[in-house]
Amino acid sequence: MPAFFDRLADRIAEIDSVVSVGLDPDENRLPDAVRGADLPRWEFNRRIIDATRESAAAFKPNAAFYEDPDGWRALEKTVDYARERGVPVLLDAKRADIGNTSRQYAKILDSVDAITLNPYLGRDALAPFLDRETAGCFLLCRTSNPGGADVQDLELAGGERVYERVADLAAEWNDAGNVGLVVGATSPDELRAVRERVPELPFLVPGVGAQGGDAAAAAECATATNGAGLVNSTRGIIFAGEDSERPFDEAAGEAAADLAERLNAHR
Numbered sequence: 001m002p003a004f005f006d007r008l009a010d011r012i013a014e015i016d017s018v019v020s021v022g023l024d025p026d027e028n029r030l031p032d033a034v035r036g037a038d039l040p041r042w043e044f045n046r047r048i049i050d051a052t053r054e055s056a057a058a059f060k061p062n063a064a065f066y067e068d069p070d071g072w073r074a075l076e077k078t079v080d081y082a083r084e085r086g087v088p089v090l091l092d093a094k095r096a097d098i099g100n101t102s103r104q105y106a107k108i109l110d111s112v113d114a115i116t117l118n119p120y121l122g123r124d125a126l127a128p129f130l131d132r133e134t135a136g137c138f139l140l141c142r143t144s145n146p147g148g149a150d151v152q153d154l155e156l157a158g159g160e161r162v163y164e165r166v167a168d169l170a171a172e173w174n175d176a177g178n179v180g181l182v183v184g185a186t187s188p189d190e191l192r193a194v195r196e197r198v199p200e201l202p203f204l205v206p207g208v209g210a211q212g213g214d215a216a217a218a219a220e221c222a223t224a225t226n227g228a229g230l231v232n233s234t235r236g237i238i239f240a241g242e243d244s245e246r247p248f249d250e251a252a253g254e255a256a257a258d259l260a261e262r263l264n265a266h267r
Contacts, residue, residue, distance in 0.1 A: 003177055004114050004136035005202050008088060009227035012057050017260040018222050018267070020090065020204065021052050021252075022234025023061040023078060029239055031248045041065070042074035044248075046081055048238050051253035053087050055260045058114075060204075060232055063093040079112055088113035090204070090230070094140060096125045103128045109135040116140065116182060116204070119166050123173055133176040136202075141166045141194060144184025144207030163190065164197065171198045180204060183221070185213025185231070195221040202228040208259070209236025215259075219266035233259055 012018055025041040037043035049059065059082045066075040079089045089112045095105040096118040106128035109115060114136030117126055129137050142152050142163040152163040160168075163183075170179050180202040183191050191205065191214075202224040207213030208231055215231075223229035237259065241251025 001134045003134050004088065005177065005180070005224075005226060005228040007113070008057065008136070008202070008230070011086075011088065012223070012227060012229075015054060015057065016264065017055050017057050018219070018229055018231050018263055019055050019256055019260045020058045020060045020230035020232035021048065021056045021237050021256055022092070022232055023048065023059050023238065024065045024234050025074070025238070026065065029242065031241075033248065039070055039074045039077070041071060042077045044238075045074065045078040047249040048252050049078070049082050049085065049087070051249035052237065052256040053082075053085055055253075055256040056087055058088045058090050058230055060090045060092050060230075060234070062234075063091060076111070083113070090114040090116070090136065090138070092116045094118050095129070096121045098125050102126075105129075106132065114138065114180075119169065123169075126173070130173060130176065130178065133178055135178060136180060137178055138180040138182050138202075138204045139166065139170050141170070141181040142183045142187055142190045144186045144211055144213060146186075148184070148187075163194065167194050167198050167201070170201055174201065180224075180229070182206065184211075185215065185218040186211055188214035188217035191217050191221050200225050202226070202230070204230045204232060206232045206234075208263075209233035215262055216266045219263040223267070231259075231263055 025044045034040045034043040091112045109132045116138045119139040185207040205218040205222045218231045237255045240255035241248040
C-alpha cells in the first residue's frame with residue numbers, strides 16, 4: 001500500500017480540496033432525524049459522509065465521542081463506510097505511552113489511515129506508530145486552544161520555543177516520510193513560522209470553523225512540498241444546519257463545499 005501522505009496528496013489533487021471533515025457526533029446535538037436509529041451516531045455520520053465526501057480530503061473522527069460500546073460500533077462502521085468510498089480516515093486520538101501500552105494503542109492503525117499523537121513522551125513512545133510506514137502520524141505542535149500557549153510557547157535555553165523544538169524533532173523522526181504536525185489556524189504567525197521551519201512536513205490545521213481561525217493562513221500553510229496537508233472543520237460543518245430548517249446533511253454538504261472554495265482562494 002502506498003504511504004498515507006502520498007495517498008492523501010493524490011486525493012487532494014483529485015477533488016481539489018484540503019478540507020478535513022471532523023466527525024464528532026455529540027449526542028446532545030444530534031438532530032431528531034437520527035435519534036430513532038439503532039446507532040444514532042453511525043446514522044448521523046453516514047449521512048454526513050454522503051453529503052460531504054466530494055469536498056472531503058479526509059474524515060477525522062475524534063475518539064472521545066465513541067468511547068462506549070455503541071460508540072465503538074458506530075466508529076467501526078463509520079471508518080469502513082468512509083474508506084469504502086475512497087476517503088481516508090484520520091483518527092484524532094492524541095495517543096502515546098510507553099512500552100506495551102503504546103504498542104497496543106498502535107494496533108488501531110490496522111483499521112484507520114492516520115492518527116494524531118502526543119510527542120511529549122519522546123521518540124520511544126511514538127516508535128510503534130512511526131514504524132507503521134504506510135500510516136500517517138500527526139504530532140501535536142502548536143494547538144488551536146488558547147491554553148496551548150501555556151507549554152508550547154515556553155522559551156527553551158537555546159531561545160527556541162517548545163513548539164519549534166517539536167517541529168524540529170518531527171523532522172528528525174520522519175525517516176519513513178510518515179510524520180506530520182498539528183498546527184492551529186488560531187495562531188497564524190506561529191503557523192507560518194512552523195511552515196517555514198519544516199516545509200517537508202504535512203500539517204493538520206484545526207480551528208478554522210467554530211474557533212474562528214485564520215482560513216487564509218491555514219490554506220497557505222497546510223500542504224507540504226509533496227502536496228499533502230489538511231485543514232479541519234468539525235462543528236462548522238456537521239452542525240451547520242442546527243439553527244435552520246434545512247436537512248442537517250444538506251447544510252453540512254454546503255458548508256464543506258463553501259470551506260473548500262474559501263481555502264482554494266488562498267492555496
